[in-house]
Amino acid sequence: MKTPKEILLAKHQAAQPKLDEVRREIVADLARSTPVPVIPFVLKLWRELILPRPRAWATVAALWVVIAGLKISTPGGSHVVAQKSLTAPEVLAEVRQQKRLFTELVGVVKPQVATPTKAVPPQPRSDRRARIPIG
Amino acid sequence: MLVVAEREQLPVAAARAGSPAAWDALFQRYQLPLYAYVFELIRHEQTALDVVQETFISAARHLASLRDDDRFGSWLFSIAHRKCVDHWRKSGREEPLEPEIAAALPDELSDPSEVLIQREQEAEFMKLIEQLPPPQRSVLLLHFVEDFSLEEIAGITGAQLGTVKSRMHYAKLALRKMMEENVR
Numbered sequence: 001m002k003t004p005k006e007i008l009l010a011k012h013q014a015a016q017p018k019l020d021e022v023r024r025e026i027v028a029d030l031a032r033s034t035p036v037p038v039i040p041f042v043l044k045l046w047r048e049l050i051l052p053r054p055r056a057w058a059t060v061a062a063l064w065v066v067i068a069g070l071k072i073s074t075p076g077g078s079h080v081v082a083q084k085s086l087t088a089p090e091v092l093a094e095v096r097q098q099k100r101l102f103t104e105l106v107g108v109v110k111p112q113v114a115t116p117t118k119a120v121p122p123q124p125r126s127d128r129r130a131r132i133p134i135g
Numbered sequence: 136m137l138v139v140a141e142r143e144q145l146p147v148a149a150a151r152a153g154s155p156a157a158w159d160a161l162f163q164r165y166q167l168p169l170y171a172y173v174f175e176l177i178r179h180e181q182t183a184l185d186v187v188q189e190t191f192i193s194a195a196r197h198l199a200s201l202r203d204d205d206r207f208g209s210w211l212f213s214i215a216h217r218k219c220v221d222h223w224r225k226s227g228r229e230e231p232l233e234p235e236i237a238a239a240l241p242d243e244l245s246d247p248s249e250v251l252i253q254r255e256q257e258a259e260f261m262k263l264i265e266q267l268p269p270p271q272r273s274v275l276l277l278h279f280v281e282d283f284s285l286e287e288i289a290g291i292t293g294a295q296l297g298t299v300k301s302r303m304h305y306a307k308l309a310l311r312k313m314m315e316e317n318v319r
Contacts, residue, residue: 001251001253002251002252002257003250003251003252003279004250004252004279005168005279005280007252007261008261008264008276008279008280009167009168009171009280011171012167012170012174013167015170015174015180015183016166016167018184019166019167019184020166022166022184023159023162023163023166023191025188026158026162026188026192027158027162028155030155030158030195031155
């Protein structure tokens with residue numbers, strides 16, 4: 001005794017090799033046409049650059065964290081620099097004052113006073129010609 | 136006692152993800168029942184093989200349109216059925232699977248596995264299948280080959296549920312008659 005399904009499938013069993021061939025061809029085509037998954041650029045970068053050297057990147061990251069922490073912990077750091085640059089002429093004056101005091105104390109080097117150049121009175125044109133060397 | 140048929144686990148999700156191995160398993164599972172169904176409708180070996188091939192290619196292209204993975208089998212047979220109808224249309228034959236007017240019939244449907252055919256009746260059974268009008272043949276084959284429910288058969292053939300019940304009723308009457316005559 002057989003079920004109708006068993007009878008039907010047994011009748012067409014001879015077609016099995018041809019069906020296998022059809023199936024293999026289609027599956028082979030499917031395997032060829034299956035698109036290679038496109039890895040996003042960021043993921044590719046992560047895999048090729050970050051993953052092979054985890055320690056190095058962890059150190060760099062830690063350094064940046066320390067730098068960022070320091071920057072946050074010093075409020076108005078950039079303002080201080082700006083203020084200092086604004087008072088630069090005062091600092092220079094102070095430095096000059098200190099230098100003067102030092103030279104006075106040591107007494108080795110006298111402060112040089114610039115002597116004004118002697119004013120030469122204008123001479124007649126004929127005199128100037130006489131000075132021109134000839135020969 | 137209520138018996139719930141356990142659905143077989145098919146790698147439909149993997150096939151949707153593009154796994155060739157999953158497609159191979161699915162095609163291997165359905166190739167022979169599908170061919171048997173198509174051949175019994177078309178009655179031409181090479182055409183039946185072509186229809187099976189086209190059905191598989193179409194399934195691979197349009198799997199995204201399948202919403203319920205559990206219905207993969209009936210979805211695959213519906214593709215094959217449409218291709219058979221297309222074949223008839225192209226060959227210029229009269230549409231053999233046109234809808235019939237549904238008759239008011241009882242909707243009892245015995246389990247296909249409950250129908251047992253004796254060895255000496257096998258040839259008669261196949262002869263009966265061949266002699267049935269294509270609409271009834273289609274319904275009976277789908278019921279026997281894959282144990283599809285009436286609703287699934289209606290979905291596959293694109294016919295109304297009442298029409299499917301009517302076709303099934305007449306097909307089973309013919310089958311019963313054959314078996315009774317053999318007993319005598």
